Amino acid sequence: MADRSLRGTGLGAKSFEDEAGVEFAARQEVGFDCSRGHHFTLMFAAEADTPAAWECPRCGAESLRSDGVRAEAKEEKPVRTHWDMLRERRSIAELEDLLAERLDLLRSGALGPNYASSNRSRKSA
Template sequence: MADRTLRGAGLGSQSFEDERGIEFAARQQVGYRCPAQHEFEITMSVEAEIPATWECPRCGAEGLSISGIKPEEKAEKPARTHWDMLLERRSEKELEDILKERLDLLRGGEIGPAHLHKANRKRRTAKA
């Protein structure tokens, strides 16, 4: 008999409890406006910390609080370039010395692309 009384009722999807005697938490409505000028309200607890932004339910853009709460400014670090990282390891004088040494090796044909060395060899043999 108990099986017949629950037949057709989606178990877990519907509560048969009565709401009498239940005290709900204090709530507040918080308004937001997105860049597409959609205005919407979100119900939150009075005790909740109100966020400055909320995703718009219509377009998905980030809506700003109408009540004037400003988002926190994030401190952005300046981008570290390859040159900045290089200067952390070596001084400019050391880098100039290394550059001069490498250019001398390149001009002497000891390093660099093979097609440049062939031309240098021909010039050296023609001068000699």
């Protein structure tokens, strides 16, 4: 008997609670214009930080706000290369000394036969 009483209703699909006495949060509607001429609006909470750009739901292109608000330009850090990080730790004179030491070890054979043979096989390939 109990299973018949639920017939015709999808569990979890509908709420049987009415909206009487429910206060919705304040909202704001923000319009966006796509570079391909599409216009759409989205609803945000009134206290939310609204984005300056949004992906167009029709074509996927970047859409900017209709009211002219633009994103603040972020200060970008310059890309640090391996050489830049190395120069932070060592001076040119120190690097030249290290290079001279390694070349002496390589020429004297102190680095071992495996090191020299693996480099030769790389050069011939």
